Amino acid sequence: MIKVSKLGKLNKPVYDISVNKETPYFYANNILVHNTDSSYFSLDSALKNNKELSKLYESFDINKDSMVCLYDAVADEANASFDGFLQNNFNVNTEFAVIKAGRExxxxxxxxxxxxxxxxxxxxxxxxxxxxxxxxxxxxxxxxxxxxxxxxxxxxxxxxxxxxxxxxxGTEKEVIEEVKKFKTEFRDKPAWEKGTPKKVNALTDYTARYNQSRNPDELMDLQARMVRVKTTKERDKIKKDIEKSRRITVPGHVMASIEYNKLRKMNNDQYSMPIQDGQKIIVCKLKENPMNVKSVAYPIDETNLPDWFKKLPFDDELMEETIVDKKVFNLLYVLGWDLSMADNSTTFGDFFSFDT
Incomplete structure (x- = not known):
């Protein structure tokens, strides 16, 4: 044990208290509490394949109710074994040998x-x-x-x-038919409804740094101020500002928000709401365009999108791949099904092809 901290009274389940990965435990009311994951198992294969249990399996009436009773009995037997295990392996007094698992x-x-x-x-x-x-x-x-x-x-x-x-x-054919139907409905949606929900933080800071990195005059001004300042504290601050302006990596959804606010000003839009810090947004991907804008966002609360936004060159295929194809693949690829059958397009087929 490295350190014991007094947490005081907490009116919340023990599971909700965070602990470090290095020391995933703490004492609660003099009980050593450990944050653990659940353990999943199936008795079906054990009952079928274990020679000692095979006879029991033949006479066991398998239904939902009997399986609940069986798993409850397994949980009780496991809990009954903990006291002896603690005594034999850790020399724990019977009074303090308290470990209990719950059938979830x-x-x-x-x-x-x-x-x-x-x-x-x-x-x-x-x-x-x-x-x-x-x-x-x-x-x-x-x-x-x-x-x-x-x-x-x-x-x-x-x-x-x-x-x-x-x-x-459900069979492979049934599931793929459902995917086909959904993709047809998805393609009928307006392009701006096919975007990805996000939350944008630190937008003001990123916008200032981005604009500064694009403005050489501001960088020259910072360098000139560096020469004039007299204190180390001021010099260090300006040095950090210069480093920020030179090295700026903007997350994709933040850049999409910056692009929306820029386009809003370019179109002299006084009616649509701007994107602000902490706001929920929808990020839409764009096709290649003269302004080299890859994605653009809009406020999720903006119910009346302006015409200039709706006329943008949205990349419907790329958004379908991101929002539908990848997520279906992530969910079902482990089954080894031919998911390319859900669409006849070459892109979809190439995306879903994988070695088995």
Missing amino acids: IVASKALFIKKKRYAALVYDKEGTRKDKGNKPGEVKAMGLDLKRSDTPKYVQQFLEHILELVLTN
Whole structure:
């Protein structure tokens, strides 16, 4: 133990308290608490393939209710083993040997894509049934695009739809037909509705630094002031300003916001709202153009976009690849399906081709 800090009273679940990766633990009410991940396993293959359990599997009535009872029993047995394990391996007194795990979910099917990226169709969550009425259950998704804030809501809903279809034994053909239908609907949308949601921070600072880097007179003025200042503090400040003006890397969505504000002024637009610090925006990709503007954003709260904006050369194909193709691929590539069948275009087919 490196350090113990007094946290005081916190009215929140222990899981929500952040800890360092190097020391992922702390003491809460004299109990050593460790922030851990869930462990997922299936008894189906064990019951089928383990020789000692094969007879049990033959007589075991497999249904949703019996599986919940079985997993609860496994959780109880695991918890019962912890006391002895702590005593034998760490010489922990029985009074303080307190480790307890909770059975979290029981799912009918799951899709594991890679570490920390998975989805499961949950029908029982900590004793509460989720398969009520006509619902097959509740989709639990971790680390997937359908939970990301940079995925539009309507795309999130579509990804959840095809994910649920996969988890309820939907076939490759059925899923690809759904992707085809969605892509047809997507292409019918106005170009500016195909952008990526973002939040832009430090826009004022980035704009000032960007404008400064484009203005050689300002750089010369800073260098001249450097010669005139008398204190080290002033000199260091000017030196930092010079370094900022020379080395400026603007994130793509911030640059798209700067371009929107520039175009708004160029078009003498006094009615549309400007993009400001901390604002939520939609970033749209553009085709090659004389101004060499790659992307342009607009405020998400701007309900009446100006005509000059709507006439911009939007790159619909590139936005479709970013918003639809890549996200479908990220979700389903692990299945090894021929996702290029969802579109006849060469670009889509090339994007979805991969070695198996």
